Amino acid sequence: MKKVHNFSAGPCILAPTVFEEASQAILNYNNTGLSLIEMSHRSPEFVAVMEEARNLVKEILSVPDGYTVLFLQGGASLGFLEIAYNMMREHKKGGYITTGAWASKALKEANFMGEGVVVASSDDKNNSYIPKGYTIPSGLDYLHYTSNNTIFGTQFKEIPETTVPLVCDMSSDIFSKPIDVSKFDIIYAGAQKNLGPAGATLFIVKDTILGKSSVAIPTMLNLETHAKKDSMFNTPPVFSIYASMLTLRWIKSLGGLTEIEKMNNAKAELLYAEIDRNPLFKGTVAKEDRSYMNATFVLTDETKKDAFDKLWNDANISGIKGHRSVGGYRASMYNAMPIESVQVLVDAMKTLESK
Numbered sequence: 444m445k446k447v448h449n450f451s452a453g454p455c456i457l458a459p460t461v462f463e464e465a466s467q468a469i470l471n472y473n474n475t476g477l478s479l480i481e482m483s484h485r486s487p488e489f490v491a492v493m494e495e496a497r498n499l500v501k502e503i504l505s506v507p508d509g510y511t512v513l514f515l516q517g518g519a520s521l522g523f524l525e526i527a528y529n530m531m532r533e534h535k536k537g538g539y540i541t542t543g544a545w546a547s548k549a550l551k552e553a554n555f556m557g558e559g560v561v562v563a564s565s566d567d568k569n570n571s572y573i574p575k576g577y578t579i580p581s582g583l584d585y586l587h588y589t590s591n592n593t594i595f596g597t598q599f600k601e602i603p604e605t606t607v608p609l610v611c612d613m614s615s616d617i618f619s620k621p622i623d624v625s626k627f628d629i630i631y632a633g634a635q636k637n638l639g640p641a642g643a644t645l646f647i648v649k650d651t652i653l654g655k656s657s658v659a660i661p662t663m664l665n666l667e668t669h670a671k672k673d674s675m676f677n678t679p680p681v682f683s684i685y686a687s688m689l690t691l692r693w694i695k696s697l698g699g700l701t702e703i704e705k706m707n708n709a710k711a712e713l714l715y716a717e718i719d720r721n722p723l724f725k726g727t728v729a730k731e732d733r734s735y736m737n738a739t740f741v742l743t744d745e746t747k748k749d750a751f752d753k754l755w756n757d758a759n760i761s762g763i764k765g766h767r768s769v770g771g772y773r774a775s776m777y778n779a780m781p782i783e784s785v786q787v788l789v790d791a792m793k794t795l796e797s798k
């Protein structure tokens with residue numbers, strides 16, 4: 444099999460050992476003679492997987508007592524609605540920092556329940572920066588933000604200061620660095636950006652929010668339903684959870700998030716240094732707000748496009764075409780991407796310059 448350097452924004456690259464072990468589990472799970480995906484989700488084997496996955500999330504993120512870890516379905520996109528249902532209380536208002544397409548989609552869902560209020564936005568400059576120095580109005584039930592803007596390539600470097608409950612969509616940077624979970628009421632993330640295959644959505648929920656909504660919540664959207672049943676109210680996405688558990692074991696084996704962060708910093712710094720050095724390229728967002736997961740950049744001379752596209756194609760690079768709303772290129776460097784692959788991309792950029 445030829446080595447492909449996969450810079451896809453999601454579904455994304457996972458560690459080679461995760462692919463190997465997950466493949467084996469499909470054929471014969473732990474010598475049970477059964478595939479992982481044909482056994483009961485209530486079997487002792489799968490219950491143990493779910494337990495380990497939830498415990499590893501707590502251990503790796505140092506989740507304090509008083510939080511429940513859930514693996515649900517529907518992606519972060521259903522999460523947008525689940526947030527509104529579970530967090531809207533007396534005011535029926537949620538505040539949103541709109542820094543990109545996903546943040547705006549989250550805001551839209553809030554309006555199905557109550558009112559989504561834009562607290563700060565970077566929509567005026569095509570989401571090329573993270574808003575700062577805004578004031579948060581009173582009368583909100585919660586504040587929602589998107590920690591990493593997968594499409595536009597910006598990332599919050601600080602957790603927003605607020606006195607209202609804080610909710611964060613961390614789909615594309617969860618497990619990329621340590622975070623202070625105690626600052627949040629809900630953290631949620633689709634698995635397929637930095638954790639596992641699509642199918643599962645991770646929720647980390649402060650127990651005090653459960654059962655506090657002022658409206659009747661449909662059963663499947665009610666986080667309390669799932670918390671009471673340990674994520675087993677209905678059939679969970681067993682394969683996605685299993686592969687996520689393998690990824691969590693892999694993160695732990697590498698030394699946890701402090702080590703992962705060092706690796707991610709080295710990769711991002713390598714690529715951004717070349718974007719800034721090479722006169723043929725420029726970044727598309729404010730430097731201080733650059734994402735360490737998804738780097739967005741464009742050519743300064745569009746006539747070089749065919750030459751550059753040939754260079755990276757020939758180097759077996761895949762998935763770096765920019766999102767249509769930004770254009771140019773987007774290199775996603777999730778946890779499992781080795782720095783060697785980033786070096787291959789940097790070499791292609793250097794070769795274009797020397798031609």
Ligand SMILES: *Cc1c(COP(=O)(O)O)cnc(C)c1O
Binds near residue numbers: 453589591613636
């Ligand atoms: C990909 C992505 C989503 C959407 O996730 P789904 O699981 O496909 O619903 C939401 N938010 C962010 C930040 C994303 O990167």
